[in-house]
Amino acid sequence: MLQRYSDIYSGIFLLLLGIGMYLTTFSFKELTSSKIGPAFMPQIISIFICIVSVFIIVNGFKRLKFLNESKEEQVEKPAYFPVVLSLVLMIGYLILMPSLGFLMTTTLYLFFQMYLLANKSTRKIPVLIIISIVSSVVIYYIFHSLFYVMLPSGILG
Amino acid sequence: MKGKISRSILIIAMLLLSVILGACSEKEASNQSAGKEGPKQTSEKSSYPSKPIQVIVPAGAGGDTDLNARLLGKYLEKELGQPIVISNVNGAGGSVGAKQVLDSNPDGYNVLFFHNSLLLNKILGLVDYSYDSFKLAGISLLDQGNTFIVNSKSKFKDLKDMIAYAKKNPGKVTIATEVGGFTHLQLKALEKDQGIKLNIVDVGSASEKITALMGNRVDIVPTSLGLVTDYIKSKKFRTLGIMAKDRVDLMPDVPTFIEQGANVSFEKFFFYGFPKETPDDVVEKFSKAVEKVVNNKEYIEEAKKSLVTPTYMNPQEAFDYIKETDEYYKELNSDQ
Amino acid sequence: MLEMLIAGFTAVLTFKIILLIVLGVILGLIFGSIPGLTATMAIAICLPITYGMEPAAGMSLLMGLYIGGVSGGLIPAILLKLPGTPSSIATTFDGYPMAQKGLAGKAFSYAILASFFGGLLSIIVLILISPPLGNLAVQFGPFEYFAIVIFSLTLIASLSGDSISKGIMAGLLGIGFAMVGSAPIDAFPRFTFGFSSLDAGFNLLPVLIGLFAISEILLTAEQKMKTKLKADYSNSGYRLTIKELAGQGWNFLRSSLIGLGIGILPGIGGGTSNLVAYAAAKNQSKNPEKFGTGIPDGVVASESSNNAAIGGALVPLVSLGIPGDTVTAMLLGGLVLHGLQPGPMLIQTHGDIVYGIFAALLIANVFMLAFLYLGMRGFIKLLSIPQHILLPIIITLCVVGAYGVNNRLFDVGALLFFGVIGYLMMKFNFPLTPLVLGFILGPLLETNLRRGLMLSQGDFTPFLTEPIAAAFLLLTFFSLFFKFWKNRKNRKDLNVTDHNNVTS
The missing domain is CATH 3.40.190.10 (Periplasmic binding protein-like II)
Known part of the structure; x- marks a missing residue:
């Protein structure tokens, strides 16, 4: 279902985005006395976004008509659960990094992400644990100790 | 159905691992906190610096701020016995880097290296902090050119x-x-x-x-x-x-603006600033090291090439100097 | 000239310096090939190491890193559809489809040779005529830049995929995202909604890597239940026939010149050259519909232009002491720290070192070719690492790379944010490349418009009357007109299928 109306939905969203963007520009102040200020470009771009989004919506309706005439699409529904879970993992990774440090959060993230992506046949937990630990230690060592990229060391620091 | 089973295995595994790691991390944390509050406090005084110090340069690599920081860093490394890591945190006229230092852990391992623009960002109303939000470790050099x-x-x-x-x-x-x-x-x-x-x-x-x-x-x-x-x-x-007050030894042939009838003089100063809560003794140790570098003949010789004048001002002198400058800038900016 | 070059070669042909170049190229290739890590980062990390060396040695190492860093991006672009660096975005368009067809070996051969010859051509130009070219480049002011940016933005139409309106929308969104943060010139914070960490805006690297790499892992997560069809890489040949190579002659030359030209102009940078060259190759091709399905022309255009941009970017640096991008800015810093004052006199006062740099570039280019050729089979083997292991490790490296941009976690957050944007855009069939192009070019457009108006004191006419600017605007007009006319003609030819194409 989402597939069929996708253009209409995205077009409407972008239209709202364009309008919101345009309204935001009214709070921009001129700090210098030149011909055009900081609001000029954003206004132009937001107007264009609105215009193009209307095109997308119109095309979406045309396509809908076209699809109604033709046969129903057979699209296999993708599994969204792992996508959301991956995102949660990444966000958790980011949030915990300052307190737990790069090394620990990376190990945790790698393990769970690998576990999530693996098929049942390839899901060998001990192997994944070893790979997670080894690769995060290697990455941390190379960048933190060799190249002095100041990765968050967290509670280990 | 199989999906459900694997999911429950996954959840169990997640729980197990987080418990194990959580226990580990708690142990680490307690060790750490015990160390921090206990005897480590005293040992920190003498042991600073015990790891690389990050100098944040709120400007792009290759500019004059960056070059001065790197040159000073090269010599500071020898004085302090730990690597000095120059991190360029570019953006928004230097305010991003300055803010990052303000928000960083005040343990003496995060220090800002910057110049006059810090004052301007505040005066122009772009940020709400200035030189007095930092614990200054002193001024290291002046650019009078x-x-x-x-x-x-x-x-x-x-x-x-x-x-x-x-x-x-x-x-x-x-x-x-x-x-x-x-x-x-x-x-x-x-x-x-x-x-x-x-x-x-x-x-x-x-x-x-x-x-x-x-x-x-x-x-x-x-x-x-x-x-x-x-x-x-x-x-x-x-x-x-x-725009110097008097002719500068590095460039004796160049006349000043004042000589030519324009009463305008400016000096660009480069300073080190720590977050406000950084222990005094740490800042002092760093400041002493800066003083030694600034008086190092080899350093002076190298700095000469980019026509800057190594000048050491201790934290108090630096504060007074910057305060005076800040007032002048405010006055200039008030009646435009 | 020649004796200077020979002197340059003798200066760098010592065991130690050759070793440094080799190390530089290898490290550069590694950084370039890992998505999230770039030549810029490699040079930033190694700059302090060069302090202790004599200038020729230090600069040789940096040159090796530069060439390796730009070239390494082709590996993940072809194998994983991940641009390792901004300069290899367009390589993914045809390189990856080629690999999926079982032609990974050929795609590598084309890409490596194009990189080598593109680099070689630009280094030769750099050695022979950099002073006049540098002087030409400084004639380009805000009016000229504005016109060039407008011209480049219209290329979005060629990079849009099926639906032009969606491509334009993606480009507009890119320009919009680039507006977050301090406005050019007066630094007024826009669209920051009070978050001070947004003041500096988004950095290109997290945007690019987020859009392409993070979104990819989300897509993989979605499909993991299904057994993924994996292309067979084992039986692919590497050899190219003379005929195949000769067929790319004009494409190669045009793309290299585009890369060179964009490289020479300070401020535009190699990130755009590959896209512009790709679009130009597609527009001039007799069968543009084949682009994106895995034809060598796309790979050659992208890879020759990005390496040609190296020599280009060094032209204003060497001849005038003006850095064109972040990499050359750091090289300039390296020169100063070694006690060399960059500027128009550099070639005269320190000719030995400048020609040493030229020699190092030529040598590094050869080593780049050799290592990529030798490593080719190995890279393909990397794909035998299961995706569920490889991708999370790549994500971690992306996180390190994003963090390393400004040493703050905000950029990692931006990485994830753009990952979600990229995923949603793919789900809703929006092309990603125009967004990147808009993101790079948007700020240039606005800055130069506003600077131009300051310079002309509010007068718009110089944008149309300055000769170079006018020429580019005319070119823009004609290319759009031509495209429109061609589209109409096509539309008459096929009606129903077109309906499907335009709207889907």
Whole structure:
């Protein structure tokens, strides 16, 4: 279902985005006395976004008509659960990094992400644990100790 | 159905691992906190620095702030016995990097290296912190070579020429700057002092200013003499003078603005600043190391090449000096 | 000239310096090939190491890193559809489809040779005529830049995929995202909604890597239940026939010149050159519909232009002391720290070192070719690492790379944010490339418009009357007109299928 109306939905969203963007520009102040200020470009771009989004919506309706005439699409529904879970993992990774440090959060993230992506046949937990630990230690060592990229060391620091 | 089973296995595994790691981390944390509050506090005094120190340069790699930081860092490393890591945190006129230091852990391993623009960002209302939000570790060097340069084919032989022309033709002299930057303030001061009107245009960073002057898009570029010595030697550009109070030993032939009748003087200063809560003894140790570097003959010799004057001011002197400067800038900016 | 070059070669042909170049190229290739890590980062990390060396040695190492860093991006672009660096975005368009067809070996051969010859051509130009070219480059002011940016933005139409309106929308969104943060010139914070960490805006690297790499892992997560069809890489040949190579002659030359030209202009940078060259190759091709399905022309255009941009970017640095991008800015810093004052006199006062740099570039280019050729089979083997292991490790490296941009976690957050944007855009069939192009070019457009108006004191006419600017605007007009006319003609030819194409 989402597939069929996708253009209409995205077009409407972008239209709202364009309008919101345009309204935001009214709070921009001129700090210098030149011909055009900081609001000029954003206004132009937001107007264009609105215009193009209307095109997308119109095309979406045309396509809908076209699809109604033709046969129903057979699209296999993708599994969204792992996508959301991956995102949660990444966000958790980011949030915990300052307190737990790069090394620990990376190990945790790698393990769970690998576990999530693996098929049942390839899901060998001990192997994944070893790979997670080894690769995060290697990455941390190379960048933190060799190249002095100041990765968050967290509670280990 | 199989999906459900694997999911429950996954959840169990997650729980198990987080419990194990959680236990580990708690142990680590308690060790750490015990160390921090207990005997470590005392040992920290003598042991600082025990790991690399991150110097945050709120400007891009390759600019003069970056180069000065790197050169100082090279010598500081020898004094402190730990690597000095220069991290460029670029953006928003330096306020991103400055903010990052303010928000960082005040353990002495995060320090800001910056110049006058810190004051300007506050004065222009872009940020709400300034030099007094930091615990200063002192000033390490001054750049007294703030100059105006022109193309060698320019009709202006010296500053007097330029001012005379600008008085007759208001808004006709095109002069490059970076709006809101240090050079912008210099131009405002000159306009105010001489009662002239210049066509001030933004062309961007120091190297973009040089490009604009080469392409004859602007008449004058205010910049730092150390950045353009090669262009002056090759007779592409000429200097109209420097904005120092007196002539500077590094460049004895260059007249000052004051000599030429314009009462405008500016010095660019470079300082180190720690977050406010950093222990005093740590800041003091760092400051002492800076002092040693600034008095190091080898360092002075190297710094000479970029026409900057290594000058050490201790935290108190630095604070007073910057405060005075800040008041002058505020005054310049108030009646534009 | 020649004796200077020979002197340059003798200066760098010592065991130690050759070793440094080799190390530089290898490290550069590694950084370039890992998504999230770039040549810029490699040079930033190694700059302090060069302090202790004499200038020729230090600069040789940096040159090796530069060439390796730009070239390494082709590996993940072809194998994983992940641009390792901004300069290899366009390589993914045809390189990856080629690999999926079982032609990974050929795609590598084309890409490596194009990189080598593109680099070689630009280094030769750099050695022979950099002073006049540098002087030409400084003539380009805000009016000229504005026109060039407008011209480049219209290329979005060629990079849009099926639906032009969606491509334009993606480009507009890119320009919009680039507006977050301090406005050019007066630094007024826009669209920051009070978050001070947004003041500096988004950095290109997290945007790019987020859009392409993070979104990819989300897509993989979605499909993991299904057994993924894996292309067979084992039986692919590497050899190219003379005929195949000769067929790319004009494409190679045009793309290299585009890369060179964009490289020379300070401020535009190699990130755009590959896209512009790809679009130009597609527009001039007799069968543009084949682009994106895995034809060598796309790979050659992208890879020759990005390496040609190296020599280009060094032209203003060497001849005038003006850095064109972040990499050359750091090289300039390296020169200063070694006590060399960059500027128009550099070639005269320190000719030995400048020619040493030229020699190092030529040598590094050869080593790049050799290592990529030798490593080719190995890279393909990397794919035998299961995706569920490889991708999370890549994500971690992306996180390190994003963090390393400004040493703050905000950029990692931006990485994830753009990952979600990229995923949603793919789900809703929006092309990603125009967003990147808009993101790079948007700020240039606005900055130069505003600077131009300051320079002309509010007068718009110089944008149309300055000769170079006018020429580019005319070119823009004609290319759009031509495209429109061609589209109409096509539309008449096929009606129903077109309906499907335009709207889907």
